[in-house]
Amino acid sequence: MTASTQGVLKKALIAVPAIVIFGSLIGYWSNSGFSNDWYAPLAKPSFQPPAWMFGVVWTILYTLLGIALAIVLQQPPSKERRDALWLFGGQLLLNFAWSPVFFGMHMIDVAFVIIVTMLVMALAAARYFRRLNPLAGWLMLPYLLWLCLATTLNYETGKLNPGADAAPLGITGVKS
Structure with a gap:
């Protein structure tokens, strides 16, 4: 195992649990999902995945994000790396804000603005990640x-x- 691989693993052992745990806690605190008394009775799109899928998918996605972050953190310091990390951090903060806004505050339109902004920032972060290390970009x-x-x-x-x-x-x- 190379020193670089060991460095990525050490960083991933911090980044992955931190992102998964914090994302899960935010979802729990904001009462995300089908058990939410406000959300449960709402009409859902026909292509809505089943309830069980959200927890599984988000755990996998947060894990992949943590690994991608660890790979980028292992890269030598540069302006591109710094910009990538700012974009990644910004979109992750928006990700963590979305559930409280949507499920907790019942603000569908505000949540939509947040998620569109998050998507644009995540796309930009993934492009930077890909330039720094192709695997990091693909993991996003x-x-x-x-x-x-x-x-x-x-x-x-x-x-x-x-x-x-x-x-x-x-x-x-x-508008109501």
Whole structure:
């Protein structure tokens, strides 16, 4: 095992659990998912994955993000690495903000703005990651694909449930 591989593993042993645990705690604290009394009765898009899939998928995605982050952290310091880390950190903060806004505050349109911004930042971060280390960029691809689905689910949930948004901006549903 090379010193670089050992460095990535050491960083991953911190990054992966930190992202998975923090993401899981945010979801728990914001009462994310189908057991949420506000969300449960809402009409869902026909392509909505089953409830059990969300926890499994997010655990896998957060793990892949942690590994990608560890790989980039192992790269030599540079402006490109710094920019990549800022973009990654920014989109991750938005990721952690989304559940409390959507499930906790019932703000469908605000959550939509957050997730679109998150998707753009995650795409930019993945491009930087790919330039720094192709594997790091590829590890973000499943996350980007899931974010596309999540963005569509957020939008369609607003369209299907006019009046359910606690702070409508007129993006997804009818203002109440």
